[in-house]
Amino acid sequence: MNINQNYLALQDSYLFSLVTQKVNAFKEQNPTKEVIRLGIGDVTLPLAPAVVEAMHKAVAEQGEKSTFKGYGEEQGYEFLRQTISNYYAKKNVTLSNTEIFISDGAKSDIGNILDIFDINNTVLVPDPVYPVYVDTNIMAGRTIIYSNGTEENSFLPLPDENTKADIIYLCSPNNPTGAVYNKEQLESWVSYALQHDAVILFDSAYEAFVQDESLPTSIYQIEGAEKCAIEFCSLSKTAGFTGTRCGYTVVPHALVKDNTSLNKLWLRRQTTKFNGVPYIIQKGAEAVFSDDGLKQIQENISYYMENAKLISETLKELNIWHVGGENSPYIWLKCPDNMNSWDYFDYLLENAQVVGTPGAGFGSNGEGFFRLSAFGDRVNVVEAMKRLRNLK
Amino acid sequence: MNINQNYLALQDSYLFSLVTQKVNAFKEQNPTKEVIRLGIGDVTLPLAPAVVEAMHKAVAEQGEKSTFKGYGEEQGYEFLRQTISNYYAKKNVTLSNTEIFISDGAKSDIGNILDIFDINNTVLVPDPVYPVYVDTNIMAGRTIIYSNGTEENSFLPLPDENTKADIIYLCSPNNPTGAVYNKEQLESWVSYALQHDAVILFDSAYEAFVQDESLPTSIYQIEGAEKCAIEFCSLSKTAGFTGTRCGYTVVPHALVKDNTSLNKLWLRRQTTKFNGVPYIIQKGAEAVFSDDGLKQIQENISYYMENAKLISETLKELNIWHVGGENSPYIWLKCPDNMNSWDYFDYLLENAQVVGTPGAGFGSNGEGFFRLSAFGDRVNVVEAMKRLRNLK
Numbered sequence: 001m002n003i004n005q006n007y008l009a010l011q012d013s014y015l016f017s018l019v020t021q022k023v024n025a026f027k028e029q030n031p032t033k034e035v036i037r038l039g040i041g042d043v044t045l046p047l048a049p050a051v052v053e054a055m056h057k058a059v060a061e062q063g064e065k066s067t068f069k070g071y072g073e074e075q076g077y078e079f080l081r082q083t084i085s086n087y088y089a090k091k092n093v094t095l096s097n098t099e100i101f102i103s104d105g106a107k108s109d110i111g112n113i114l115d116i117f118d119i120n121n122t123v124l125v126p127d128p129v130y131p132v133y134v135d136t137n138i139m140a141g142r143t144i145i146y147s148n149g150t151e152e153n154s155f156l157p158l159p160d161e162n163t164k165a166d167i168i169y170l171c172s173p174n175n176p177t178g179a180v181y182n183k184e185q186l187e188s189w190v191s192y193a194l195q196h197d198a199v200i201l202f203d204s205a206y207e208a209f210v211q212d213e214s215l216p217t218s219i220y221q222i223e224g225a226e227k228c229a230i231e232f233c234s235l236s237k238t239a240g241f242t243g244t245r246c247g248y249t250v251v252p253h254a255l256v257k258d259n260t261s262l263n264k265l266w267l268r269r270q271t272t273k274f275n276g277v278p279y280i281i282q283k284g285a286e287a288v289f290s291d292d293g294l295k296q297i298q299e300n301i302s303y304y305m306e307n308a309k310l311i312s313e314t315l316k317e318l319n320i321w322h323v324g325g326e327n328s329p330y331i332w333l334k335c336p337d338n339m340n341s342w343d344y345f346d347y348l349l350e351n352a353q354v355v356g357t358p359g360a361g362f363g364s365n366g367e368g369f370f371r372l373s374a375f376g377d378r379v380n381v382v383e384a385m386k387r388l389r390n391l392k
Numbered sequence: 393m394n395i396n397q398n399y400l401a402l403q404d405s406y407l408f409s410l411v412t413q414k415v416n417a418f419k420e421q422n423p424t425k426e427v428i429r430l431g432i433g434d435v436t437l438p439l440a441p442a443v444v445e446a447m448h449k450a451v452a453e454q455g456e457k458s459t460f461k462g463y464g465e466e467q468g469y470e471f472l473r474q475t476i477s478n479y480y481a482k483k484n485v486t487l488s489n490t491e492i493f494i495s496d497g498a499k500s501d502i503g504n505i506l507d508i509f510d511i512n513n514t515v516l517v518p519d520p521v522y523p524v525y526v527d528t529n530i531m532a533g534r535t536i537i538y539s540n541g542t543e544e545n546s547f548l549p550l551p552d553e554n555t556k557a558d559i560i561y562l563c564s565p566n567n568p569t570g571a572v573y574n575k576e577q578l579e580s581w582v583s584y585a586l587q588h589d590a591v592i593l594f595d596s597a598y599e600a601f602v603q604d605e606s607l608p609t610s611i612y613q614i615e616g617a618e619k620c621a622i623e624f625c626s627l628s629k630t631a632g633f634t635g636t637r638c639g640y641t642v643v644p645h646a647l648v649k650d651n652t653s654l655n656k657l658w659l660r661r662q663t664t665k666f667n668g669v670p671y672i673i674q675k676g677a678e679a680v681f682s683d684d685g686l687k688q689i690q691e692n693i694s695y696y697m698e699n700a701k702l703i704s705e706t707l708k709e710l711n712i713w714h715v716g717g718e719n720s721p722y723i724w725l726k727c728p729d730n731m732n733s734w735d736y737f738d739y740l741l742e743n744a745q746v747v748g749t750p751g752a753g754f755g756s757n758g759e760g761f762f763r764l765s766a767f768g769d770r771v772n773v774v775e776a777m778k779r780l781r782n783l784k
Contacts, residue, residue, distance in 0.1 A: 273503030
């Protein structure tokens, strides 16, 4: 009996545990000082009333024999897939219901999708980025190469024609940088993928935060993407579902690789290794896209985006270089005075009692940068920005 | 770009679609005849009132800022892991909370656990069995060997010392046969696994149906199992969670293979590729194990077991060989007059309008056998048995 040796090549992520450890140590030494956390990537506003109402109704249905629902289709209820298809129609993207797979969140599907690809494919991952892209491929033993996000390209790397990649991760709006690709930039990625017979795994988990209507919120707004891209989205940030768990993955019928429909492969994977999202949760997810639901979640998104604006304006005032915050809940700043990420973390904690996330935790290009999140309380964001200004 | 070629070696499962197709064709030709379905493996009774109440409360909490829950630990809330640890204590099995992982159901974890094992391990799968064990290993390209369930061993195959297996699937009470291993039989499997450095994947999804208190309901009731076994369980059948989705997987700290803790590997897998079960669902699952919850689900299980008894008694009366039905919701019968599985299916449909599941769909040893399920309505079960007796 042997274990999967690739797991031994994984690096333990100490990022968030080290943050917690440092904050706790500081609080112990400074019990009277109030620490403000702008490091978390989790939402804080509750579920929308329309969602709560729909889930109460679904819970009641599950308690009555005449309305009880047992196994549903692994890929999700028709009512929810149709609702999401309608949501895409508003983006001028036409999808059939069988191209939409309901999931328990983008994280699961982004990891599990790798099942359907050969182990010998080369994977291109942006740096800095959400660490899950890298770890899931290390687990499978794939070769990973990186596309570099830098201050020069505003953390929006473009394809390099001299690099051969089979699987390409893109995340826009990006986590952690908050940078968003425009149409022309995404066109260059789609063009590269089509030319090199590659598949783009497009993570659009933060699409609902895009305010600038000229920016794409789905890869399928780019011509030809249906032949080279899979899209992952989630209600985690869109509708505060981080603890409620629902997302969706789009695998177009036109996406054929190695003479095989990837839609059929993914359906086979999901029907074999997944049993669908709870009926109650799918009813809650459907309500997100109702008229009331959309209005209510928009209020929450506006609240977070107002936080982001406060942060971004303060950084401008202080002449601190940054991206994000305009079409994303994340702000990615360059640590002042050439501090490295952890030095700046310590500096902010000690001098302003503000906690953020060191950029080095998201890849080597993150060194010297720092992530602030707009998911906190307004009153805390205002106070944190006041403290930053007083540091000057 | 290449796909995972192993997927092309999968056989499409036509079992349930062919059943549906044949039933629909029959109904079209015989619109006045009432067909009774005893083929389904899904529950029909609604969720217990204690579960419904707990989920209403949790939904309300998710709608209020002060009680809202975002991301939880991927391995599940402490409250639920403690509750399940207490449930195991009643079985005289001591587990720490960190040995318990909350999942969205046994199907996901039984497939996903394979991530942590080497591709070159040899897998031993009972035949007949739940098809997911075979398909998930074909997807990974592992060598599969079979242990044969037959009329002679009452569909409870024992280890063969001349066979070398690294990963061993056991399902007790078994799906589809309803056969249950006794303590001595499980001891022989644990002994084999310890001697051959193998890991047992023990599927106990039907444990709550065991009525005979001398029969094990957890592999950890066998001495030494904590050094060689992972256990998968689910609330799907126990508490009618097929559409509500919650289960749990036990990976003991004592389970060390290849000098590596499998508990640590599985934790790494889950924290990287899973984001936990919805808070609302975990609160519902917790309520299953409350005093009221346990009493209420026991009423449902008794209802199903009374159905099973009616079926089993009828088969005895008709001198039809069968196993199961006493400690399991499934009854596995030998098709009369040496009919094969599909011929018997057609015969029952045409002459009694009773639908079951052809055993051949669960492996080659299932040929000539047939599965009946006790998950139907009492009135339908009574009527179906009346029809079987009239066939004589």
